[in-house]
Amino acid sequence: MTTEHRPHHRHTKPTAADGYPTATSLIQQETENILLEHGLSNGEPTLQKNEHLRFLARNMLQGFPAQYSSQDASQPWLLFWTLQAFSVLQVGLDPGNRQRAVNKILAWQHPKGGFCGGPGQSPHLLPTYAAVCALAIVGKPGPGGGWDEIDRAKLYDFFMSLKQPDGSFRVAEHMEVDVRGIYCLLVTATLLDIVTPELVKGTATFLASCQTYEGGFSSASHPFYSIETDRVLRVPRPNLGEAHGGYTFCALASWVLLQNYLNLDFSSISGPGDQPESQWDTELTRDKPEIDVKKLTRWLVDMQGSEIELGGFKGRTNKLVDGCYSWWCGGAFVLLEALGVGGLQNLTARDVEVDDIYSQAAKGGKGPAGEQTEEHEGWDDIDESLFNRKALQEYILLAGQHPAGGLRDKPPKAADSYHTLYCLSGLSAAQHHLYPSHPRKAQTLSIWKDDDSSSNALRKAIFCDMISWVEEEGTARIIGPATTNRLNATHPLTNLTISHTEGIMKHFYGQEVPPRPIPKPTGTKKVAKS
Amino acid sequence: MSTEDQDKPLFSELPEWADVVPIPQYETDAPIAPILYSVEYKDATDYFRAIVKAGERSARVLQLTQELIRLNPAHYTAWQYRYETLLSLSSSLEAELKLTNSLTFKYLKTYQVWHHRRLLITHLRTPLPELPFLNRCLALDAKNYHTWSYRQWLLSHFIDDEDLWKGEIDFVENTIADDVRNNSAWHHRFFVVFGCGVREGEEDRARVIKRELIFTKQNISLAPNNPSAWNYLRGILDHNNLPYSLLTQFVKPYTVPLNPNAVDIVDLENPPPVKGAELPCVYAIEFLADINEKAGDKESLLKAVELWKSLANEHDTIRRKYWEHRVRDALQSPASA
Numbered sequence A: 001m002t003t004e005h006r007p008h009h010r011h012t013k014p015t016a017a018d019g020y021p022t023a024t025s026l027i028q029q030e031t032e033n034i035l036l037e038h039g040l041s042n043g044e045p046t047l048q049k050n051e052h053l054r055f056l057a058r059n060m061l062q063g064f065p066a067q068y069s070s071q072d073a074s075q076p077w078l079l080f081w082t083l084q085a086f087s088v089l090q091v092g093l094d095p096g097n098r099q100r101a102v103n104k105i106l107a108w109q110h111p112k113g114g115f116c117g118g119p120g121q122s123p124h125l126l127p128t129y130a131a132v133c134a135l136a137i138v139g140k141p142g143p144g145g146g147w148d149e150i151d152r153a154k155l156y157d158f159f160m161s162l163k164q165p166d167g168s169f170r171v172a173e174h175m176e177v178d179v180r181g182i183y184c185l186l187v188t189a190t191l192l193d194i195v196t197p198e199l200v201k202g203t204a205t206f207l208a209s210c211q212t213y214e215g216g217f218s219s220a221s222h223p224f225y226s227i228e229t230d231r232v233l234r235v236p237r238p239n240l241g242e243a244h245g246g247y248t249f250c251a252l253a254s255w256v257l258l259q260n261y262l263n264l265d266f267s268s269i270s271g272p273g274d275q276p277e278s279q280w281d282t283e284l285t286r287d288k289p290e291i292d293v294k295k296l297t298r299w300l301v302d303m304q305g306s307e308i309e310l311g312g313f314k315g316r317t318n319k320l321v322d323g324c325y326s327w328w329c330g331g332a333f334v335l336l337e338a339l340g341v342g343g344l345q346n347l348t349a350r351d352v353e354v355d356d357i358y359s360q361a362a363k364g365g366k367g368p369a370g371e372q373t374e375e376h377e378g379w380d381d382i383d384e385s386l387f388n389r390k391a392l393q394e395y396i397l398l399a400g401q402h403p404a405g406g407l408r409d410k411p412p413k414a415a416d417s418y419h420t421l422y423c424l425s426g427l428s429a430a431q432h433h434l435y436p437s438h439p440r441k442a443q444t445l446s447i448w449k450d451d452d453s454s455s456n457a458l459r460k461a462i463f464c465d466m467i468s469w470v471e472e473e474g475t476a477r478i479i480g481p482a483t484t485n486r487l488n489a490t491h492p493l494t495n496l497t498i499s500h501t502e503g504i505m506k507h508f509y510g511q512e513v514p515p516r517p518i519p520k521p522t523g524t525k526k527v528a529k530s
Numbered sequence B: 001m002s003t004e005d006q007d008k009p010l011f012s013e014l015p016e017w018a019d020v021v022p023i024p025q026y027e028t029d030a031p032i033a034p035i036l037y038s039v040e041y042k043d044a045t046d047y048f049r050a051i052v053k054a055g056e057r058s059a060r061v062l063q064l065t066q067e068l069i070r071l072n073p074a075h076y077t078a079w080q081y082r083y084e085t086l087l088s089l090s091s092s093l094e095a096e097l098k099l100t101n102s103l104t105f106k107y108l109k110t111y112q113v114w115h116h117r118r119l120l121i122t123h124l125r126t127p128l129p130e131l132p133f134l135n136r137c138l139a140l141d142a143k144n145y146h147t148w149s150y151r152q153w154l155l156s157h158f159i160d161d162e163d164l165w166k167g168e169i170d171f172v173e174n175t176i177a178d179d180v181r182n183n184s185a186w187h188h189r190f191f192v193v194f195g196c197g198v199r200e201g202e203e204d205r206a207r208v209i210k211r212e213l214i215f216t217k218q219n220i221s222l223a224p225n226n227p228s229a230w231n232y233l234r235g236i237l238d239h240n241n242l243p244y245s246l247l248t249q250f251v252k253p254y255t256v257p258l259n260p261n262a263v264d265i266v267d268l269e270n271p272p273p274v275k276g277a278e279l280p281c282v283y284a285i286e287f288l289a290d291i292n293e294k295a296g297d298k299e300s301l302l303k304a305v306e307l308w309k310s311l312a313n314e315h316d317t318i319r320r321k322y323w324e325h326r327v328r329d330a331l332q333s334p335a336s337a
């Protein structure tokens, strides 16, 4: 007899230190001891929804305690993390508080375009993403609704003012270049319908240059310029920093967001050679940039901690697991599927072959054929994800929740707004498996209203791709009591809910989206088996 | 928040600020989701908003931004405004660097303090004293992302400075010796050896590759279950388009349980696992499976499948889905037909 959830039967093999302790292995061991204690707790892992809602409501209505002054330049983030955590928990705000939120967000818009970390601060790409996404949640069209108050023309100029010769962007005037800023810019531009070839030329090439030998992405790369042409050289293009979960999510999501531009720009009809040269032409941008998806996949799966780490994700090789990487790494897997790695299409008709070839190998007397553990059946027959969805949910539920409400990096740390959202989004990504649906994309394309602008083809492709993400019916997998633990799915590229993503895009593109089937309640079942 | 200067007067109490009308943050009385600021913080930011609005560039702006940065080192606008003010006043950037030193030690995890440093060094063009400074930072936090990426920026920006570069391989060697599992150090090694082009004295690439392979294999033999070293090993081969099968003989002893009767042999090319090694090692099995997959014949492919299955079902069960994906993926390739 086996049961799906039995913590005391967990594999508890510590990470091998090979009798050679170093600073890394010592702190790893310490962490494993703490996590193991949490993993041993009895009973079904349950999301303490009410405690988390109280935590969020306290911050929102009473305010953030004084230690949050360190995030005074990230006020849009504090609001976005809070609003989006409510959304993931399937809670909406009353109209009065929605309007108060809209008013506050609009006070962050800079007269020269873009949003600031707070009133009177400078515009910056990161708070711009947070402010626009917060408006997607609480805003609406019309006067005072927030959406039509966004100055998109000035925002576009602000974006262009930050662009660098290597296709990257500074996060603000004089400030650093990194892939977080690019992600924030691309999501904002995609939601608000201001992507142009001019804006994104060379950016994919920059992103590709940030992939490290490990497979994940670094914060940035360093450009070298040719003395003769003053253009960025193909090599050397060293990474600044090692492969990192946060940067990897941002780079991968940006890469996916740029696919339509790349496909149009490098298509046979209008190759880059046909276009007038621009300052973002480099030796490199004459070729379609590429990333090593196989290597990236390997690195991402390697970031998942083992059973003794309760299956949480770490952000770098040989670092500790941390709840926020549940989203940055756990949320990246469906993006890989958008690039053709793993996923449903990959699976069909292959299972038979795997079993065939394996039984051949097993007949030779080798391989632990009899050890196929039964306990995974029933879960796996429909789960085609490349990471361990069940284990990630356990990490968040058993170690990520602070008993007093809010979620955290790991015990015994305190909860904070950032970890609360990214643990919840990660939990959601582990529960729901979304994929870009070809039929839905075709449907969206068929109702697109063309205009005669030169950007029609690009805008259409971007819009229809964003709308194409769906959750396959019956593929949600929820650890613990399903009615309590179930979260809303979020859009893999924006980390907003699907309906908030579609709502704001419909408005700015002036387009309609096909209706979505109402999900059957039987689509999510509690996984418990004896 | 700072607690050290409880008695420090507020800007609103100082006569030299009496001409400035502070600007409160929000016009509404009760904005949603407020931060419950301390009195000092509210005071400093109210005056900062007034200064920014007036566009004032003066010595007292440096004073104000220094105080604000001390209260909140992540206040990027304060840094940005301070930088512009330094330039417009032609202030001493040497003095600013000194001040930044102490702020850097204090706020190692803040983006802004590191970027400010970058702006200063870009102007000052004095990279050399940065190295001992960075070493002190790494002594406090050996994996700090900002410190490492700053070091890599510094070396890239001053790529032709031989004095800056000459000790870097020794430095990274020592850092890896301190903690063989420090991935930041391994990444830095890749940056130094392969990331920045070929340096003088390193033109003989065959020799460099051999040196790197031996270095990595020795470190694997010391602590085999170290993904940083295995990833670096893959990095050397991938970057130089070398086949993984070059290392078949080295890898094999790491894919099976430790042989308790093994005699100590000194083999630089194929250093064996140390006595305490916990084998088989997942990364070695994975490596051997990759070698077999690449070999291209059906028998090798079956061997690879068997290795992946052993990872899926026994040695690396958390990643079972991935190893099964590798099996499927390999079976789709022409070699399996």
Ligand SMILES: [Zn+2]
Residues within 6 Å of the ligand: A322, A323, A324, A325, A409, A419
């Ligand atoms: Zn974290």
